[in-house]
Amino acid sequence: MHRSMRGWIRFARSSGLSLPQFSVLMQLRHRGSFGMSEIAEKFEITPAAASQLTEKLVQAGYIERIEDPNDRRAKLLRLSKAGEKFVVEGVEERYRWINDLTKRLSAEEQAKISEALTILIKAMEGLIL
Amino acid sequence: MHRSMRGWIRFARSSGLSLPQFSVLMQLRHRGSFGMSEIAEKFEITPAAASQLTEKLVQAGYIERIEDPNDRRAKLLRLSKAGEKFVVEGVEERYRWINDLTKRLSAEEQAKISEALTILIKAMEGLIL
DNA sequence: CTTTCTAATTAAGTTGACTTAACTATATAA
DNA sequence: TTATATAGTTAAGTCAACTTAATTAGAAAG
Numbered sequence: 069m070h071r072s073m074r075g076w077i078r079f080a081r082s083s084g085l086s087l088p089q090f091s092v093l094m095q096l097r098h099r100g101s102f103g104m105s106e107i108a109e110k111f112e113i114t115p116a117a118a119s120q121l122t123e124k125l126v127q128a129g130y131i132e133r134i135e136d137p138n139d140r141r142a143k144l145l146r147l148s149k150a151g152e153k154f155v156v157e158g159v160e161e162r163y164r165w166i167n168d169l170t171k172r173l174s175a176e177e178q179a180k181i182s183e184a185l186t187i188l189i190k191a192m193e194g195l196i197l
Numbered sequence: 198m199h200r201s202m203r204g205w206i207r208f209a210r211s212s213g214l215s216l217p218q219f220s221v222l223m224q225l226r227h228r229g230s231f232g233m234s235e236i237a238e239k240f241e242i243t244p245a246a247a248s249q250l251t252e253k254l255v256q257a258g259y260i261e262r263i264e265d266p267n268d269r270r271a272k273l274l275r276l277s278k279a280g281e282k283f284v285v286e287g288v289e290e291r292y293r294w295i296n297d298l299t300k301r302l303s304a305e306e307q308a309k310i311s312e313a314l315t316i317l318i319k320a321m322e323g324l325i326l
Numbered sequence: 327c328t329t330t331c332t333a334a335t336t337a338a339g340t341t342g343a344c345t346t347a348a349c350t351a352t353a354t355a356a
Numbered sequence: 357t358t359a360t361a362t363a364g365t366t367a368a369g370t371c372a373a374c375t376t377a378a379t380t381a382g383a384a385a386g
Contacts, residue, residue, distance in 0.1 A: 086343075104364060117344055119365055141352045141363040165324070172320045184313030191301045195294070215373080233334060246374055248335055270333045270382045 079161045083154070089125055090158065093147065096131065097155045101144040103136065130154055208290045212283070218254055219287065222276065225260065226284045230273040232265065259283055 080090040088111060095110070096102070108118040122145060125131045130151030136142035147155070170178065209219040217240060224239070225231070237247040251274060254260045259280030265271035276284070299307065 088343090105362090113343090114345065115364065116346080116366080119363095120343080123365090136363095139353075139363075141350095143364070168324055169317075169320050172323055173316065177316045177320075180309070181313040181316060184310040187302065187306045187310060188298075191298050191306075194301055195297055217373090234332090242373090243375065244334065245336080245376080248333095249373080252335090265333095268333080268383075270380095272334070 079158050085125075085128070089121060092121065092125060092145075093130055093151055093155045093158075096145060096147045097152065101134075101146045103142050103144055105142075107145075125151070208287050214254075214257070218250060221250065221254060221274075222259055222280055222284045222287075225274060225276045226281065230263075230275045232271050232273055234271075236274075254280070 080087055083090075085093075091111075092107060104118050104122065105115060107113075107122065108115045111118070111121075113121075122131065122133070125145075126133060130148055132146050132148050133143045134146055136144050173181070209216050212219075214222075220240075221236060233244060233247050233251065236242075236251065237244045240247070240250075242250075251260065251262070254274075255262060259277055261275050261277050262272045263275055265273050302310070
């Protein structure tokens with residue numbers, strides 16, 4: 069786990085992004101487009117800070133600001149092609165070690181783990197929703 | 198996982214410590230005493246930064262600097278009583294949600310997960326050693 | 327013993343992420 | 357329509373963590 073953490077942090081840093089910035093990209097990929105104010109809430113920072121944070125991501129070419137059709141004050145953030153590619157690579161980097169781990173497990177062991185994780189995921193969903 | 202992350206970060210922040218500072222305390226608890234240079238290596242910062250980082254932990258009363266009996270230039274860092282207490286509370290805070298999760302699982306499900314985790318831990322040990 | 331290397335610290339300055347405050351533009355309510 | 361609230365931005369300044377460079381003390385090698 070520690071190894072993967074380092075991998076992630078290194079990947080983010082080597083690209084010149086802070087961890088929160090990278091995190092925003094991850095959120096965008098996972099949950100689709102959302103607005104500035106949601107970033108502020110989610111990361112517990114002021115709207116001003118959120119704006120500055122996203123500005124850097126826009127300048128880096130990873131996200132695009134698009135107009136919210138329902139509210140012309142608001143802006144939606146969307147992953148660009150480059151951003152998409154970047155995040156996918158980051159995730160691969162982060163989870164590379166899992167491949168090594170999987171190789172060490174028998175088919176039976178893998179099945180057991182898969183089942184256990186399914187149980188856990190369901191329970192966690194119940195916890196959140 | 199996200200929830201627990203936030204919990205940890207909040208706990209660290211509310212105590213006035215940065216996450217790296219808290220991380221040093223965790224390492225100290227997990228691996229016992231070690232020296233300044235190891236911190237610099239582990240966190241990929243200069244010795245100067247490591248020194249400043251630990252200074253704050255010393256001032257907060259969480260760790261103590263003791264002399265290395267083998268090398269009088271070097272100093273060993275050790276968790277103080279207060280530091281020990283602080284870390285334990287932090288860990289509890291971080292993993293509180295696991296209790297909620299466990300309550301949602303039947304005895305059978307818990308057994309399956311336990312078995313799967315045992316398999317995983319062994320495989321990871323093999324990966325590291 | 328003297329030179330050189332290593333561990334840690336301190337001082338000074340840089341950087342980046344954050345804050346507050348002021349502002350623009352749009353939405354909503356009176 | 358006017359007033360008020362909301363979404364986002366920009367400017368200015370704060371603060372913490374980092375860097376480099378200089379310093380002290382002890383270790384290791386010649």
